[in-house]
Amino acid sequence: MQINEAFATEIKKVLGDGRVMFHEPMKAHTTFRIGGPADCLIFPSSMEEVRQVFALLDRYEIPYTILGNGSNVLVRDKGVRGAIVKFNSPFSDIRLEEGTRIVAGAGASLKDVSVFAAEHGLTGMEFAVGIPGSLGGAVFMNAGAYDGEMRNVVAKVRSVAPDGSMHEFQAAELELGYRHSIFQTNGHAICEVELKLVSGEGSTIRMKMDDLTRRREERQPLEMPSAGSTFKRPTGYFAGTLIDQTGLKGLKVGGAQVSEKHAGFVVNTGDATAEDVLGLISEVQRRVFEMHGVKLYPEVRIIGEE
Numbered sequence: 070m071q072i073n074e075a076f077a078t079e080i081k082k083v084l085g086d087g088r089v090m091f092h093e094p095m096k097a098h099t100t101f102r103i104g105g106p107a108d109c110l111i112f113p114s115s116m117e118e119v120r121q122v123f124a125l126l127d128r129y130e131i132p133y134t135i136l137g138n139g140s141n142v143l144v145r146d147k148g149v150r151g152a153i154v155k156f157n158s159p160f161s162d163i164r165l166e167e168g169t170r171i172v173a174g175a176g177a178s179l180k181d182v183s184v185f186a187a188e189h190g191l192t193g194m195e196f197a198v199g200i201p202g203s204l205g206g207a208v209f210m211n212a213g214a215y216d217g218e219m220r221n222v223v224a225k226v227r228s229v230a231p232d233g234s235m236h237e238f239q240a241a242e243l244e245l246g247y248r249h250s251i252f253q254t255n256g257h258a259i260c261e262v263e264l265k266l267v268s269g270e271g272s273t274i275r276m277k278m279d280d281l282t283r284r285r286e287e288r289q290p291l292e293m294p295s296a297g298s299t300f301k302r303p304t305g306y307f308a309g310t311l312i313d314q315t316g317l318k319g320l321k322v323g324g325a326q327v328s329e330k331h332a333g334f335v336v337n338t339g340d341a342t343a344e345d346v347l348g349l350i351s352e353v354q355r356r357v358f359e360m361h362g363v364k365l366y367p368e369v370r371i372i373g374e375e
Contacts, residue, residue, distance in 0.1 A: 070150045072108050076129040080111065083121045088112040088159060095144040095373075098136075098155065100201055102294040103343050104144025105373065109152040114159035116260045119229040123258070126152055127231070134372055135258050137175065137206025141296055145343045145373030154258060156205050165189055170224065171264045175205025179212070182264070187278060192269030193222045195277045199285040201297065205259040209252050210370075211245045215281055220245035224265035228257035248301055248368060290328040294337040299350065300365040308365055309333030312353055315360045322349040343373070 072091060080089050089111055095104030109131070113119045126133050132151035136142060139155070160176030163185045171191065173182050183198040196217025197207065206212070208226060211219050223245070226238045236257065244251040252259055285291065300308035312318070312332035320327045324341030327349065328334040335349055354365050 070108055070131075072131070073129050076125060076131065077109075079125055080109070080122065083118060083125070084111065084113065088114070095139070095148060095153070099139035099142055099144055099296070100294060101139075101143055101296045101341075101346070102337055103146075103341055103346065105146045105148030105343075107144075107149045107153045111152055111154045112157065112159050113154065116227065116229055116235060119154070119258050119260055120233045120235065122154060123229060123231060123233045127233070135209075137203035137209065138178065138201065140200075140202040141206060141210060141212075141368070142370045142372060143296055143343055143346055145371070145375060147374040149373045156203055156259070160205075160260070161203075166263075169266050169268055171266060173204050173262055173264070175203060175208075175259045175261065177204045178202070179204060179207055183278060186264075186266055187271065187274045190268055190271045190274070191266035192274050193217070193266040194264065195274060195281060198278045199282050204262050208243070208245075208259055208262055209250055210248050211250050212248075215284075218245075222264045222266060223262060225263040226252075226259055227261040227263075228252070228259050231256045288331055290330040290334050290336050293328070295328070295334050296369045298333050298368050299335045300333065300353075301368045303363050303365060306361075306363055307333070311357050311361055311363060311365070315353075315357050317353055317356060320349065320352070322346075322352060325349040327353065343371075347371070 091109055092106045093110040094106050096102050113122055134153050136153055136155045138157055156176040160174040163173040163177050166172050179197040179200045179202055182204055183194040186194040196214050200212055207219050223240050228236050309332045317327050318332050319329045323345030324338050325345035326336050326338050328336045358364055
């Protein structure tokens with residue numbers, strides 16, 4: 070779509086030139102390193118800015134998509150029409166409150182939050198140290214790894230609704246389930262997250278974080294662009310194990326490949342397109358179902374113009 074010049078002028082007044090981009094290739098803003106251009110890419114740094122941005126998007130009838138770090142997303146090759154509101158480094162403050170509570174912006178990296186917790190002798194976030202995402206994205210997906218997930222540590226979430234109103238959700242209202250939260254249906258932008266942790270021994274916390282980091286480095290293809298685990302865990306199975314048992318490690322479609330290191334990951338070997346990835350996902354689904362009778366569903370969020 071054509072971005073209205075009046076909108077472009079007004080959004081720059083709110084954020085300045087440096088935090089608004091037009092016709093920006095999304096492969097530069099996702100961990101998959103794949104994706105066509107976004108009509109408008111916006112980086113807010115406060116809830117008030119989010120409120121103003123939403124008001125402008127509503128006034129000019131511009132559709133929008135909310136992204137965190139871009140670590141669990143595949144952007145289609147034609148890109149994204151309208152605006153992408155992206156939460157990362159400009160929205161990443163982390164602070165300690167009430168002894169065992171941490172409050173952080175949605176754009177804070179999970180690694181930074183985990184390290185901050187460890188530095189203050191707080192346990193509960195160790196599981197997230199190696200997840201390459203933002204805090205807001207982790208709440209949106211109820212991210213988890215090893216023995217933890219976000220629903221075990223989230224106390225409150227502050228958000229901005231599509232109409233610009235500000236809200237605060239208590240943990241019980243978040244509908245956190247397997248890779249699910251209320252934010253997948255209510256359209257709110259997660260802005261700030263309050264975590265309730267537990268006091269622990271600093272050396273023990275760091276030891277656990279080091280162990281999880283080592284295990285991740287040994288088992289996952291961190292050296293190649295990907296969007297993390299490609300498929301949701303089917304009930305009673307592990308997606309990576311099913312894919313491996315089907316003999317699909319190394320299977321390629323164009324530049325997309327089932328990782329030879331961990332079959333649960335589709336990686337970009339250097340020049341993959343979204344079409345390659347989607348073709349490979351479809352082929353993996355077909356062959357796994359043919360051999361095991363189990364249907365795999367993507368965990369990766371797929372966005373953009375078909």
